[in-house]
Amino acid sequence: MKLNVPTEGGSDTSDVENSCLVRLVDTSLKNFEKYKDSVIDLNKYADELLNNRLTHFGEYSLDCTKATFDAIGLEFRHTGPFPRATEERIACPMFSVNARGPVDYSVEDSVDAVSKPRLREFFPEVWLFDHIRLDQAGQYATQLTAPDSITSWEFTALCFTKDLGLWMPPRLEPEAITVSLPFFVEFTPPVKAKRQEVLHLPVSVFMLSANGGADKKACYEVLVSVSVDPKDWQLIGTSEFSTCLCQGDPKTTFTLTLKPQKLGRLNVTAEAVAKSESAMCSKGPVSSQQKASVTDAVRRSVLIVPEGVEAETNVGGVLCLSNGGMPLTEVMKLDLPDRIVEGSLRSYVSVSGNVLGKALKNLDNLVRLPTGCGEQNMVKVAPSVYVLKYLVAATDLHEAETKKLAQTAINYIGSGYTNQLNYRHDNGSFSTFGQSHGVGSTWLTAFVFGVFSEAERLLQAKALNKLQTANTDFYPTLLTAFEFLGAVQRRDGCFTEYGRVFQSGLHVADGSPKAKLLKDLLLTSYVLSALVDAPVALKESKSKPCLLDTMEAYNVTEIPLRALAKVAYALRRLPGLRELIEQREFVYRELANRASEKKSRSGALRWWNDENAAYPASEVETTAYAY
Incomplete structure (x- = not known):
């Protein structure tokens, strides 16, 4: 090369x-x-390379032909009886018994050695x-x-x-x-197969032309044998095949039928021998001295997996150590299914010093480069902000992996903020496609305000001093967005959505008065949640009539679960509204009634199962709001 x-x-x-x-x-x-x-x-x-190194004759004495051939990777074959008496040992045509070099000696009517192939x-x-x-x-x-x-x-x-x-x-x-060979055997097994699955494995033999297409082609008797460990595989049918193959002929393929008996990586080895001057392939007389020619051998492995359908059972808990540091023993019992495929049972133990444990593993999958329209961009920016908030609060940013993830999140927040400005209107609002496509969205503007308000606080944290933070001034954008939200708040305290929303949960199936009240309740709760930590807060008292009137007009038991969880989240973030204490208790009590619970060793597991949810992930979101 x-x-x-x-x-x-x-x-x-x-x-x-x-x-x-x-x-x-x-x-x-x-x-x-x-x-x-x-x-x-x-x-x-x-x-x-070490296995294929040359043997140096001077390193030790070779006592006979068999030892010589074994040393250089050749297989010596002989037939008997011999035409004359010999000693009780294999004759040495290449070496004398005590000499180190070849001698002028031969055995009559011997056969040529068959080259033992390198696997x-x-x-x-x-x-x-x-x-x-x-x-x-x-x-x-x-x-x-x-x-x-x-x-x-x-x-x-x-x-x-x-x-x-x-x-x-x-x-x-x-x-x-x-890369090629004049004669070779080849087979390509599946990468993966199930135990007891019958595999029909094609084994092909190739004999390439050696004389550039001359009229006279040499023909060979080809013997193919496949060897497997009987503990690993069950052979169905024969594992030995033979054919006549001439130079330049198309490949010849045989079918080997196998059934795996064990799990793991199982080997299959195929060996092919091509013999010249064979009675099987020659039309004329055959020499009395049969000559063996070329050989090839190949081994490949197949990953065998258990049959059946994979199922997973989890058990977990929280171990609380005493102040004295005494050893603690905890026995956990797994409830296994009745029908377990033999050999497929595996168990893993994970211990974490973080209470959230594996729930926060692979956080880097949440940090993505912001792209797309106004809503898509924010959907990708928000996880970077919340991941960075967790890293600042609960991890050591001096660790290389954590530091790298935090730096990536910071970079993506800056990139996302720059992208989002492309969808900003002159009045400070934001929409999915920007100034040239309709009016600004109240929901999206509140989303932008809440996320970048959090980002502004995070980027000023002392823990991030050693990281490279963009010198971005969020304040002008946040101020104009805040002023827009104040302008779309009605006299009754509710917020109005004038723009078009694509990806939020604010869509209501019908246009009935109750549906309109529910939409007001959801939008107002969402905006108040985003503005709760605003530098110049909206007067919470202005929103009291909206929340009181809509909740009184709408029976709390009739509010959909996703909406109820978001209202509860907003009420929890607005503890200063004393007039809403009674309504807040109604909402909390209703949420508790709709919760699903399951006992565990670490206490009761609680989550909110929404039968109307389109995707299981929405149940995780609902549970997060409810808590």
């Missing part, structure tokens, strides 16, 4: 750290829309992925040992040079490397 990087005349490349990223990847992976390159296992590669079992998806340095002439050349795959490898490179900057070679030499 050779790589040439052009340089401008007169440039001194010896003082420039010219380098390239080079890769050789299996082209067969392009048949899949989504594939992940796996880096080569260097340890296994080194082990294979092919190393099939990486990526042959090479390396960062290489160019020489003074801007070149790089190397020699590689091909893996066991019979395939083509595509060569790509990305270079960094002083003259060209970031540069990708337009043509590589070679663009692809094809």
